[in-house]
Amino acid sequence: MILEIENLKTYYKIEKGVVKANDGISLSIKENEVVGLAGESGCGKSTLIRTIIRLVPQSAQVTADKMNFMDQDILAMPEKDFREKILWQGIALVPQSAMNALNPVYRVGDQCTEAISAHTDYDKAECEQIVKRLFDTVGLQAGMMKAYPHEFSGGMRQRAMIAMSLLLSPALVIMDEPTTGLDVLVQERILRSIKEIRQKSESAVSILLITHDISVIAEMSDRIGIMYAGRLMESAESMELFNEPYHPYTLGLKNAFPSIKALDRELISIPGSPPNLIEDIPGCLFAFRCPFVIPECEKTRPPDLEIKPGHMVHCIRTDDVEEFRKLAGDKKTWQSSRSAT
Amino acid sequence: MAILEVSDLKQYFYLQPTFLGKLVGGAKPRIIKAVDGVSFTMQHGEILGVAGESGCGKSTACLAIAKLREPTGGDILYKERNIAEMSKSETRNYRREVQLIFQDPYESLNPRYTVFDSVAEPLRALTDKSKAEIRERTNETIALAGLTPEEYKNRYPHQMSGGERQRVGIAQALVLEPKLVIADEPLSMLDVSIRAGILDLIRDLSKRMNFSCIYISHDLSILSNISERLMIMYLGRIMELGVTRDVITDAHHPYARALIAAVPIPDPAYKRPIPKIRGEVAQPIDPPPGCRFQTRCLQVMDICRDTEPPLKEVKPGHAVACHLY
Amino acid sequence: MKLENVKDFFVTQYGIITSNRFGKFGAAIILFFGVVALLAPWIAPHELWESLRDSNGKLAMLRPPSLEFPLGTTAMGRDILSQMIFATRTTFLIGLVSGLISIVIGANIGLFSAFYGGKLDEILMRFTDIVYGMPFLPFLIVLISLFGRNIWFVIIAICCIVWRTSARVVRSQALAIRQRQFIMAARARGCSNLRIIYGHIMPNILPLLLLYTSFNIAWSVLAEAGASFLGFSDPDNLTWGGILYNLWISGKIRTAWWWFAWPSICIILLVSSLVFISRAYEEVANPRLKQR
Numbered sequence: 001m002i003l004e005i006e007n008l009k010t011y012y013k014i015e016k017g018v019v020k021a022n023d024g025i026s027l028s029i030k031e032n033e034v035v036g037l038a039g040e041s042g043c044g045k046s047t048l049i050r051t052i053i054r055l056v057p058q059s060a061q062v063t064a065d066k067m068n069f070m071d072q073d074i075l076a077m078p079e080k081d082f083r084e085k086i087l088w089q090g091i092a093l094v095p096q097s098a099m100n101a102l103n104p105v106y107r108v109g110d111q112c113t114e115a116i117s118a119h120t121d122y123d124k125a126e127c128e129q130i131v132k133r134l135f136d137t138v139g140l141q142a143g144m145m146k147a148y149p150h151e152f153s154g155g156m157r158q159r160a161m162i163a164m165s166l167l168l169s170p171a172l173v174i175m176d177e178p179t180t181g182l183d184v185l186v187q188e189r190i191l192r193s194i195k196e197i198r199q200k201s202e203s204a205v206s207i208l209l210i211t212h213d214i215s216v217i218a219e220m221s222d223r224i225g226i227m228y229a230g231r232l233m234e235s236a237e238s239m240e241l242f243n244e245p246y247h248p249y250t251l252g253l254k255n256a257f258p259s260i261k262a263l264d265r266e267l268i269s270i271p272g273s274p275p276n277l278i279e280d281i282p283g284c285l286f287a288f289r290c291p292f293v294i295p296e297c298e299k300t301r302p303p304d305l306e307i308k309p310g311h312m313v314h315c316i317r318t319d320d321v322e323e324f325r326k327l328a329g330d331k332k333t334w335q336s337s338r339s340a341t
Numbered sequence: 342m343a344i345l346e347v348s349d350l351k352q353y354f355y356l357q358p359t360f361l362g363k364l365v366g367g368a369k370p371r372i373i374k375a376v377d378g379v380s381f382t383m384q385h386g387e388i389l390g391v392a393g394e395s396g397c398g399k400s401t402a403c404l405a406i407a408k409l410r411e412p413t414g415g416d417i418l419y420k421e422r423n424i425a426e427m428s429k430s431e432t433r434n435y436r437r438e439v440q441l442i443f444q445d446p447y448e449s450l451n452p453r454y455t456v457f458d459s460v461a462e463p464l465r466a467l468t469d470k471s472k473a474e475i476r477e478r479t480n481e482t483i484a485l486a487g488l489t490p491e492e493y494k495n496r497y498p499h500q501m502s503g504g505e506r507q508r509v510g511i512a513q514a515l516v517l518e519p520k521l522v523i524a525d526e527p528l529s530m531l532d533v534s535i536r537a538g539i540l541d542l543i544r545d546l547s548k549r550m551n552f553s554c555i556y557i558s559h560d561l562s563i564l565s566n567i568s569e570r571l572m573i574m575y576l577g578r579i580m581e582l583g584v585t586r587d588v589i590t591d592a593h594h595p596y597a598r599a600l601i602a603a604v605p606i607p608d609p610a611y612k613r614p615i616p617k618i619r620g621e622v623a624q625p626i627d628p629p630p631g632c633r634f635q636t637r638c639l640q641v642m643d644i645c646r647d648t649e650p651p652l653k654e655v656k657p658g659h660a661v662a663c664h665l666y
Numbered sequence: 667m668k669l670e671n672v673k674d675f676f677v678t679q680y681g682i683i684t685s686n687r688f689g690k691f692g693a694a695i696i697l698f699f700g701v702v703a704l705l706a707p708w709i710a711p712h713e714l715w716e717s718l719r720d721s722n723g724k725l726a727m728l729r730p731p732s733l734e735f736p737l738g739t740t741a742m743g744r745d746i747l748s749q750m751i752f753a754t755r756t757t758f759l760i761g762l763v764s765g766l767i768s769i770v771i772g773a774n775i776g777l778f779s780a781f782y783g784g785k786l787d788e789i790l791m792r793f794t795d796i797v798y799g800m801p802f803l804p805f806l807i808v809l810i811s812l813f814g815r816n817i818w819f820v821i822i823a824i825c826c827i828v829w830r831t832s833a834r835v836v837r838s839q840a841l842a843i844r845q846r847q848f849i850m851a852a853r854a855r856g857c858s859n860l861r862i863i864y865g866h867i868m869p870n871i872l873p874l875l876l877l878y879t880s881f882n883i884a885w886s887v888l889a890e891a892g893a894s895f896l897g898f899s900d901p902d903n904l905t906w907g908g909i910l911y912n913l914w915i916s917g918k919i920r921t922a923w924w925w926f927a928w929p930s931i932c933i934i935l936l937v938s939s940l941v942f943i944s945r946a947y948e949e950v951a952n953p954r955l956k957q958r
Binding site for chain 2: 040041183184187238252254256260261271273
Binding site for chain 3: 448
């Protein structure tokens with residue numbers, strides 16, 4: 001088990017109150033597995049990433065029942081140790097708009113070799129070999145090592161960042177919106193590179209892929225988690241999540257995405273917007289936008305039910321899911337939710 | 342009568358050579374041919390989708406059509422009148438009939454204006470309506486965009502969500518009852534779960550208010566859902582143009598085929614084919630003669646390198662610019 | 667509707683100014699001086715140029731502050747308190763009028779320069795550069811000498827110089843606003859150039875404008891004080907600087923500390939208050955300052 005998180009809570013204290021950015025997230029990533037987290041703005045993705053790599057501000061309150069990386073407690077670990085031993089070597093991050101993270105005055109290859117030699121004992125030639133190999137994996141020519149960042153196109157820079165994240169052979173790479181803002185052909189190339197990395201890699205690497213693009217998640221992930229307002233609403237193996245979704249939010253998301261393979265399908269949007277995370281919401285966080293809400297939903301927080309092995313749902317109305325699946329395909333259902341008025 | 346007829350539209354930008362270049366001598370200004378010969382027509386009430394990657398010139402072309410930038414060449418005929426020859430009063434009229442919806446809901450609204458002021462602004466700037474008329478029309482349009490006027494008219498942009506702001510932008514565009522609306526990627530900065538609502542809004546209003554719409558996007562999935570005809574651009578030229586269903590299911594141009602193959606599908610069981618294309622997207626700077634796609638095409642022939650392929654019909658209503666046909 | 671807007675405007679401005687500790691202090695001082703300026707003829711115990719005699723019939727020359735003459739008297743036996751009160755009115759007037767006119771000039775030059783760009787921008791900015799290069803006080807003195815020692819010429823002379831800083835700053839802010847997409851949107855919605863400049867760009871630089879209004883008034887007061895201390899002011903309309911000038915030419919500057927103290931303190935107070943108010947606006951114009 002590479003990453004094990006149980007009941008992670010990250011609260012930010014601000015003037016007006018407490019923002020519960022992450023309110024009880026549990027997820028686990030196995031060896032050589034791609035876990036995709038889907039969620040829209042405000043769902044808590046960025047906070048989760050920052051909490052894992054320990055970049056949250058001092059004023060934030062982080063608690064968890066368990067937060068282990070390869071059986072080491074990374075929450076309790078002193079920051080210095082985390083930075084020296086885990087960050088980049090164990091857990092690497094490809095941040096959003098990573099293309100702007102490269103230093104424009106140094107050659108890309110030099111930036112990479114420097115990163116390796118700072119953390120390991122390899123000599124220059126060995127470092128270069130590693131970089132060359134990784135560039136090859138992501139489809140960049142070896143000659144590009146001598147180039148400067150501005151000579152790379154947007155897509156190439158993103159691929160270079162992905163290669164850089166793998167320099168120290170980490171066990172886990174966190175990718176934050178790796179393809180957002182990029183054209184579809186460039187996107188495809190990057191996703192293909194990631195797949196090739198998984199196939200070629202001598203040491204298995206797990207990936208935590210975070211994006212709002214359901215299509216990308218569907219294509220890349222072994223397991224998928226749906227995040228909303230700081231919690232996981234549903235998580236399961238990819239095929240199962242798509243073929244047998246349980247949570248109303250998942251059902252809504254499925255119908256919100258157009259597909260060129262389904263030209264006549266009606267698109268349905270979920271009215272309303274995510275809740276303000278400062279407010280104390282006693283019941284389900286999705287209740288306000290849910291078309292299947294009952295009074296019970298708003299009184300207490302639903303439990304995390306394991307409806308089937310490996311399939312978690314955060315909802316109390318799982319028994320009626322067959323009916324929900326039928327109703328979710330009809331626009332009128334969503335118009336009737338409270339947030340639509 | 343076609344509502345819009347664009348012939349051989351060109352928009353070139355000139356890059357001045359660097360100081361060093363001029364010093365060393367011989368450095369000519371480089372030309373960015375952002376739009377290089379775009380021709381198409383639009384009928385009343387139709388929704389035309391314009392697809393292409395960044396740098397293909399779709400937004401640039403539409404700025405010229407909206408008369409916000411003077412084109413370098415070509416003609417744009419609106420209701421058979423050349424917009425370059427329009428007088429000042431004709432231009433005012435043009436602005437009443439041709440409007441834009443912008444991509445960034447956060448940036449396209451004046452942060453100091455309330456919703457009411459923003460939506461009333463086009464009326465105040467372009468018409469002589471009385472205060473009462475303006476108030477009525479503004480509230481009407483705000484409601485049309487799906488926002489309750491009482492609740493929203495005094496709000497400021499920073500007090501609203503992205504989707505609400507985009508609705509205000511749509512209201513701004515529609516308050517003058519335009520005949521042609523150019524929507525430049527209106528959904529790309531919105532959350533996915535609310536995109537469908539805004540898309541439906543545009544589609545419904547287009548039918549109800551009977552306006553034509555040029556919908557620009559790089560997202561073929563969205564275009565496949567809303568546009569009736571689809572135009573695929575690359576480096577300033579049209580590669581393929583036809584009824585959406587035809588273009589998507591029966592794409593002819595190698596670029597169109599590659600683009601469509603690359604579109605991800607929200608289905609884990611789907612195995613995406615590898616798009617038949619090579620290289621990276623080029624810049625439209627000092628392009629070589631011939632087909633713009635020659636550097637990336639896997640089926641490139643000699644003729645592609647010196648003659649530009651014309652946009653020719655391969656089926657009724659379906660045209661392709663490629664020497665293979 | 668317009669009247670409501672004006673009232674709202676002033677209420678908002680008052681709120682902004684008083685949100686800051688300095689702003690509160692500055693507003694209080696200015697209010698005080700404003701009231702004095704307004705009520706001058708009614709609250710001054712004596713006439714402006716009246717030479718007074720004391721209870722013994724002697725000319726009340728150079729008396730230090732006492733119960734009879736709270737701020738003392740001048741070499742000609744004039745009551746400094748009355749002089750200060752009348753001078754407050756004049757100084758206030760000159761400062762306010764010059765400040766406002768110069769911000770109008772500077773803001774418009776900045777806005778039009780930024781909006782139209784090209785040749786107009788070049789011409790206007792080169793002109794601004796030239797005016798920038800001119801030394802403040804000497805130039806003022808030359809202008810006043812040319813125009814004459816009349817209060818309105820003093821105002822005009824001050825305006826000719828003080829606008830230069832605001833022009834530069836307004837231009838750079840307006841340039842930033844002009845690039846933003848809502849300006850292009852306004853053009854697409856049919857707004858004329860003037861409408862965009864005054865209706866869309868200006869409202870977005872309002873905090874900056876108000877900040878510089880305050881600064882301009884402060885600089886005007888300083889300019890006037892400097893020029894009149896050197897004798898370049900309207901002899902009929904006394905200002906604080908004018909009082910100091912009178913002190914200087916009487917030669918009693920080393921002995922009559924009271925004659926020196928009150929005008930100087932008031933000049934410092936007024937200018938500081940205006941700067942404090944600018945500080946309050948600075949926080950609005952640049953919200954990051956508030957976090958410190």
